[in-house]
Amino acid sequence: MTNVWGVADTADRIRDGQLTAVQAVEACLDAIGSRDPELNAFSVVLADRARAEAAERDAAEEPLGPLHGVPVAIKEENDVEGCVTTFGGEANSTPAAADSEVVRRLRAAGAVIVGKTSMPEFGAWPYTEPRSLGPTHNPWDPAYSPGGSSGGTAAAVAAGMIPAGIGGDGGGSIRIPSSFCGLFGLKPQVGRVSTAPNPHLWWALGTVGPLTRTVLDSAIVYDAIRGNLESDRFRAGETGSFVEAATREPGRLRIGWTVKPTSRGVRPHPLHVQAVEDTVRLLRDLGHDVRELDTRLPDPTVAFVPQFFAGIRTEADAVEDYRRLEPSIRQAYRLGFWVRPGVLEWALRQGTKVSAKANRLFDRYDVLLTPVTANRPPKVGVLEGANALTAALRSTPAIAYTAVWNVTGNPAAAVPCGLAPDGLPLSVQLVGRLDDEPTLLSLSAQLEAARPWPLVARAS
Template structure:
């Protein structure tokens, strides 16, 4: 698809999270009007994108009316007042089933997950739940229960995954932000394929309650947005832990300002997975963003860290995490065959002692790889080695072939789930065929703020948020 110069012209005041809440607060629109506009966009584009598993029309409008009433009474308003947001269908929303992207769970959640609770408390309106591959297993958003989710820039192509429905919804402006989860790249991969900013936060930054963790030590929850500032605003709202959470990050702030002084940035093209080579367009994107960073005054140089093999740390936690999630559903007979196979394998090869060993191995990997931050402040890499391929990437594939197809997709991202470091997909222009390009910026532990600051500089130097998929 090509750049759109007209289809969104009547909606440009409502593109970003900050702009939307400002419009509601100042009376240029109301929470109800903004929610109705969002629901109309869902109805218009859902048949083309397949981004939602559930649309919560009546609930969203009721919440919007309550927020408008609150504003009319002069009560204190939250930082996300009146903003419609979509939630990836792996996080509980009270009163609706958490499908995990499949058909095996039909029981409505009895309460909001902690992240959703914080969003609502800040004034966000939950308009629907977004697609993912069953249990987020694959980096392609397609499932037997919900079909293919399509890339807004070219609807014959994949959004990546697993937060593909969230990415498609934000990329088209259906919503200004949506939640995601990242256990091996599942925020960064669809953000990259859909032209969005997607930060995987530090492990423990965002609560996974009512669950103790997400895929053991691998997974984190977060958001996808068009702009860096909107992500910073949302992370300010959703960050924090509860007594339920196994992981708790050191406290940090999200007030994005200019970085102080020149930073040391390593540029690494080498993939952590042997045999995976990045496409020329992906390499060119990294080189262009490295040049932009140098022009901004940072010290940028090529440096290839020694990447340890993370298979023994990643694979057991991946298998064990899926097994733990499949154990929660009420209709295991409705799970996809691949999912049932993975759960069965996990029960044999990933018992609790193996999972604990894999977590310790992850700590060893982190200690090794984080030595790069003794020399550099950040590492810049491709987010993905390839441009998005056609939909149907999982058609007729068993577990082994599906894993082989998936490994290149996570070859730059999964390492940082093992170590827990914050890492972000940053838009880096478009390919000659009009598909989004992306780079990944990785920071030392607990330095989400540093990533946001550098990403803000890049956004100002190489803007991306004013270009949209063509839905005219």
């Protein structure tokens, strides 16, 4: 299989004349042809369009954008001009008339869009098993799930089919598949990246961002896509350059850690507890002040559940043919009948209270450390035959550490820890103060340098 470089390496090689955009795209298409039949990560491959776009990049004159010629994949919930925005299902059939804002910014930075990636319908579950396309498989072992809802993007990047891909995170959907596939995945501060043409993504829960193999690659993409339009309901505060943050030392930080999930009755897998404890020791060796939390993280259910149902109902109301939605999604739509506008506004106010409680921890700590998920990657088929309630129950261990930070809006990242004895990746979650992605990037880069992780999943 032809080598597919990461974001920074691809951009540098094109800029130095060692590689052309056309060659970069052909390498990706070759890798997709080799690995995707087994993994089922892509919903559509735009081969001819990508080749033409790459040729335009190669003909361009200076100055070149930060992503000039870099191939990128897009999760199905984002509009790509000329492609149907399926949201992982079959209820839409009309191609999008224009790119979403994040895709527009990627192209403006020089990126080449090579295709769209699979997701569970509406991103409702943390496992990528849409009925329309069938399940996506984990490139480390295709018998297992890559997670979700950005599972197609995660599998494509981890397998070396693409330098980077865009995902979304409404309850852990960047971090969970990043952890299952051995990637770096930063959920940004809510409002950091525009959700246009939609005013929001699952109300206050959802964010948009990349999944990449390195911290620097993530920072490069974020610096290209972050920012807002007037139509965005949520807006993040100001920060400096993410690339600069990813290339500087974090300094001595106060780090609080816990392995207690927010969901009662959920127990973390021993390997995930060990991953956190190993990271605690490493962080202390790196000079940080690391202490176990003496308080439990708040339960986000009262704010999360109404926004979850409201997100499902909003997206279902917008599709062209409701009857073609998956049965579990139609059931979730009916179950959410009670989330009227007044209830939703109440839930948003409850989210503000959860955020205030959680963020009091940052009076004592600069960063929090937890597992990403309670469970190991399950076998493919975890959602087979599941109705909405069963799917939600099967999803609970996956979001037991992630969903609270969607409610609060804080940035949070999945940081790889290498491979477990079962041959699948390990990961930990780092959580930062509101609007403090830079500290997470600096600390994650320090961990990456001290404990390098595998970059491309081995071919099966």
